[in-house]
Amino acid sequence: MNASGTSGRRLGVLWGVVTVGMAVSAGGGPVVRAQEPSDTTIAAGRRIYTQKADCQACHGWAGDGQKMDYQSPDGANLRVSTLDRDQLIFVIKCGLPGRDMPAFDRLSYTDDRCLGRTRADLGRMGLKLPDPATTLQSREIERVADFLLTKVVGQGEMDRAKCVDFWGEEVDVCSEF
Numbered sequence: 001m002n003a004s005g006t007s008g009r010r011l012g013v014l015w016g017v018v019t020v021g022m023a024v025s026a027g028g029g030p031v032v033r034a035q036e037p038s039d040t041t042i043a044a045g046r047r048i049y050t051q052k053a054d055c056q057a058c059h060g061w062a063g064d065g066q067k068m069d070y071q072s073p074d075g076a077n078l079r080v081s082t083l084d085r086d087q088l089i090f091v092i093k094c095g096l097p098g099r100d101m102p103a104f105d106r107l108s109y110t111d112d113r114c115l116g117r118t119r120a121d122l123g124r125m126g127l128k129l130p131d132p133a134t135t136l137q138s139r140e141i142e143r144v145a146d147f148l149l150t151k152v153v154g155q156g157e158m159d160r161a162k163c164v165d166f167w168g169e170e171v172d173v174c175s176e177f
């Protein structure tokens with residue numbers, strides 16, 4: 001781990017603290033809760049994760065950090081993540097500057113949606129942000145978050161039963177468990 005990685009991690013912790021604070025202070029009005037995720041929206045989230053946004057290149061198809069592309073950065077093991085829905089959405093939108101996690105919101109770092117920081121601020125702080133394979137709309141980001149919350153985050157190690165549930169059917173990769 002190099003010096004920028006270390007300061008990046010420190011910022012990541014700060015990022016987390018600020019986000020939680022924001023979520024709490026933002027709780028003024030009634031929370032407009034989107035519809036509960038259905039099988040269809042969760043499947044859509046999985047397709048965005050594995051295909052459109054190619055999260056699996058760095059995080060592995062099961063989200064366990066066993067990346068699919070050996071040249072990609074080592075993504076976090078999302079199965080042991082403790083982030084809640086708002087925090088997941090924030091990290092997917094704004095990425096983790098300095099830690100190789102791209103920002104998937106097209107407008108990230110152009111207005112106040114990423115804690116008011118701009119690309120120029122990140123440059124001044126010496127924090128690199130990789131470009132995502134594609135940008136995602138808010139609704140797509142919510143679907144990925146709901147997919148992760150249902151099938152990945154806090155789910156523990158992948159096993160055969162979880163694998164079949166994950167894919168919705170018995171697929172070849174599940175036979176390795």
Ligand code: HEC
Nearest residue numbers: 053054055058073074075076081082083091092099100101
């Ligand atoms: C280019 C590689 C790459 C891609 C693509 C990528 N990530 Fe990441 N992601 C990372 C890295 C690296 C980290 C941070 C690892 C660390 O320093 O702990 C990370 C961290 C995260 C975290 C924070 C986990 C935690 O508990 O702190 C979440 C959530 C996440 N990624 C979700 C996603 C999703 C969803 C996608 C697709 C929309 C995605 N990532 C695409 C590399 C990537």
